[in-house]
Amino acid sequence: MYRLRENAKPTTRLPVPKVREVTGLILTHPDHRSEAQQVLLKELPIRCGELDEACDLVARFASIIVNRRGQEELERWTADAEASTLPELRGFATGLRKDWDAVVAGLTLRWNSGPVEGHVNRIKMLKRQMFGRAKLDLLRKCVLLAA
Structure with missing residues (x-):
């Protein structure tokens, strides 16, 4: 012990x-x-x-x-x-x-792909928000109107 x-x-x-x-x-x-x-x-x-x-x-x-x-x-x-x-x-x-x-x-170089990556990120966010709720035509309108 x-x-x-x-x-x-x-x-x-x-x-x-x-x-x-x-x-x-x-x-x-x-x-x-x-x-x-x-x-x-x-x-x-x-x-x-x-x-x-x-x-x-x-x-x-x-x-x-x-x-x-x-x-x-x-x-x-x-x-x-x-x-x-x-x-x-x-x-x-x-x-x-x-x-x-x-x-x-x-x-x-002074050029970069930052603006393009920002748009891709925004589109992916919209796609995630609308998952299962709408078809491609509504997603297309949201992307174009949000720009």
Whole structure:
């Protein structure tokens, strides 16, 4: 039979953050992080060394996308990601290489398919709202009148 020690001090461990919390911290823009989040983000690489490399690569990629830095920086980032120890980022970089021309065009050209995607999204929403209620002729009228 086991006895509990009455005067034993409880061990204090830092709470382990959930994966979703860590992912949110890494992906949040640095200007939008609270003080507590910034402190936690600085402490995380101490607990897990791989997170330091992941944070650096994610921040660099976000900067490339936001600032549309183009092919040269993306080339360096992709080479670094492919050489990293993180299989997820290596796979992502490999996926970028498969459609390299489209990725470079998306980061260098000023044209995008945003308006088209918005219309497709709106049409799909109308279709979902009318599912089982009407036939194609009414859906067509709703799409044309809503435009």
